[in-house]
Amino acid sequence: MTESTRHERDKMTETNGTPETPERTEKATFGAGCFWQVEMAYREMEGVVDTAVGYEGGHLDNPSYEQVCTGKTGHAEVTQVTFDPDKISYEELVDKFWDVHDPTQMNRQGPDIGDQYRTAIFTHSDEQVEIARKSLEKAQAGIGKQIVTTVEPATGFWRAEEYHQCYLQKRGSRGGILSSLFGH
Helix, strand or coil: CCHHHHHHHHHHCEECCEECCCCCCEEEEEEECCHHHHHHHHHCCCCEEEEEEEEECCCCCCCCHHHHHCCCCCCEEEEEEEECCCCCCHHHHHHHHHHCCCCCCCCEECCEECHHHCEEEEECCHHHHHHHHHHHHHHHHCCCCCCCCEEEECCCCEECCHHHCCHHHHHCCCCHHHHHHHCC
């Protein structure tokens, strides 16, 4: 779905100029390498209310991008997805996770190397743990190499600096040829 299509869909859900807010939303958090392309992929999905990129799984409160890049904070770059479970299931979001990156690469995606680029699913409930583990088993059965994705409890999401939010959308780019070559 293009951004203009998403915008048209969002306009159709407005009532008296006020955007319609889902009765309930849930969170899903995924580490799949550099967060820019991952965020763009989730933003395009029907039922996704919002996305934010940031850091999860480390031991330092409110780390900066520069601190995370040192590899000393233990954080992964992640995309946190806020979704309407009446329109899209957590399972569908996890299925997308397997499509947007290579889950067999340890602490890297393409040319991006470091534990901040690790593949991880950070879960927010026991139900998410169960769905993520079953999905991982199913994905492993369909791939020749060992999947290194971890399933971990979400322990604290730290929103990345504003210039990282919707980065590709702001640039009007999906990455083009460089995305294909370098994974961004």
